[in-house]
Amino acid sequence: MAVYTDVSETDLARFLADYDVGMLLSYKGIAEGVENSNFLVRTETGSFILTLYEKRVDRDDLPFFIGLMEHLASRGLSCPLPVARTDGERLGELAGRPAAVFTFLEGMWTRRPAVAHCRAVGAAMAGMHAAAADFPLRRPNALSVGAWRPLAEACGESADRVEPGLAAEIAGELAALEANWPEDLPGGVIHADLFPDNVFFLGGELSGLIDFYFACNDILAYDLAIALCAWCFEADGAFNITKGRAMIEGYRSVRPLTPGEIAALPMLARGAAMRFLLTRLYDWLNTPEGSFVTKKDPKEYLKKLRFHRGVTSAADYGLSAETETA
Ligand SMILES: Nc1ncnc2c1ncn2[C@@H]1O[C@H](COP(=O)(O)OP(=O)(O)OP(=O)(O)O)[C@@H](O)[C@H]1O
Numbered sequence: 001m002a003v004y005t006d007v008s009e010t011d012l013a014r015f016l017a018d019y020d021v022g023m024l025l026s027y028k029g030i031a032e033g034v035e036n037s038n039f040l041v042r043t044e045t046g047s048f049i050l051t052l053y054e055k056r057v058d059r060d061d062l063p064f065f066i067g068l069m070e071h072l073a074s075r076g077l078s079c080p081l082p083v084a085r086t087d088g089e090r091l092g093e094l095a096g097r098p099a100a101v102f103t104f105l106e107g108m109w110t111r112r113p114a115v116a117h118c119r120a121v122g123a124a125m126a127g128m129h130a131a132a133a134d135f136p137l138r139r140p141n142a143l144s145v146g147a148w149r150p151l152a153e154a155c156g157e158s159a160d161r162v163e164p165g166l167a168a169e170i171a172g173e174l175a176a177l178e179a180n181w182p183e184d185l186p187g188g189v190i191h192a193d194l195f196p197d198n199v200f201f202l203g204g205e206l207s208g209l210i211d212f213y214f215a216c217n218d219i220l221a222y223d224l225a226i227a228l229c230a231w232c233f234e235a236d237g238a239f240n241i242t243k244g245r246a247m248i249e250g251y252r253s254v255r256p257l258t259p260g261e262i263a264a265l266p267m268l269a270r271g272a273a274m275r276f277l278l279t280r281l282y283d284w285l286n287t288p289e290g291s292f293v294t295k296k297d298p299k300e301y302l303k304k305l306r307f308h309r310g311v312t313s314a315a316d317y318g319l320s321a322e323t324e325t326a
């Protein structure tokens with residue numbers, strides 16, 4: 001459930017008067033998402049999403065996120081477009097929070113990703129990377145390899161409450177990742193959280209990407225590694241190589257991968273699994289019982305991490321030998 005901040009009808013109507021969207025007809029909170037408060041707002045001119053930025057989003061990052069969505073939409077990528085106020089600003093304040101209005105994206109996220117979804121996501125991701133290539137703002141990845149050790153230390157030995165021996169396993173894995181994390185791979189703006197709940201489909205076609213609030217500058221292929229983790233494992237924990245192949249092929253149909261990126265994919269995927277293991281573990285240990293936010297299972301990513309540790313080449317993700325050298 002993600003409506004942390006209540007908004008009164010009077011305040012919302014006053015806030016919307018600064019936009020050219022007509023009179024407020026109705027609004028309701030959206031339960032999904034955990035970071036911000038989101039509302040579906042209907043006005044005389046259509047449906048919009050109102051987002052109130054909560055504490056975990058750094059206000060200084062908002063121009064990057066909002067500017068990026070505007071940039072991507074202007075390049076033809078389907079994503080929420082920030083609606084400008086009549087004074088030209090995209091960001092306002094409502095109920096004491098920074099707030100913005102976005103166009104409504106039709107579609108729904110898929111609870112059961114199939115091979116075709118994975119292929120479409122790969123292609124859309126590469127399209128996003130290409131569309132963002134000339135985006136002028138920069139935002140370093142606050143959750144990249146340098147951030148994992150402090151997160152692991154913040155969890156400390158409490159990690160063993162989730163699984164005995166986990167703290168030691170994380171320590172060993174961190175050392176390997178820090179020593180082998182690739183350098184000099186092509187970089188750019190990545191989504192960094194392109195999970196199934198951030199990709200909409202309509203009538204079987206991908207209709208758009210949402211939730212750019214982890215977007216940052218980092219290794220492009222790291223984004224692909226994150227999505228391989230998020231989309232290509234089955235409920236029983238097994239990696240589905242057909243989905244992996246489809247996702248990689250989808251990506252390469254838009255943007256070729258360099259030999260360096262292909263060689264680094266297993267290490268990038270280990271890192272991706274570590275990043276989500278650590279953030280989930282931290283939240284698991286620090287979110288009070290009875291809190292209305294649903295905690296995500298860190299062990300899911302521990303299993304994925306163990307899988308990636310055993311991977312020796314991108315062939316294990318479905319990249320066939322001929323395409324690897326092509
Ligand atoms: N532009 C949009 N069009 C239609 N629905 C949207 C749009 N933006 C957000 N939503 C709806 O709001 C929900 C939450 O949005 P979002 O994932 O951005 O929130 P968040 O709190 O930042 O989430 P997360 O916890 O995934 O980081 C989405 O699952 C979707 O149902």
Ligand SMILES: N[C@@H](CCO)C(=O)O
Pocket residue numbers: 193195276279280296
């Ligand atoms: N996608 C993240 C949550 C942050 O949006 C996770 O599944 O851990």
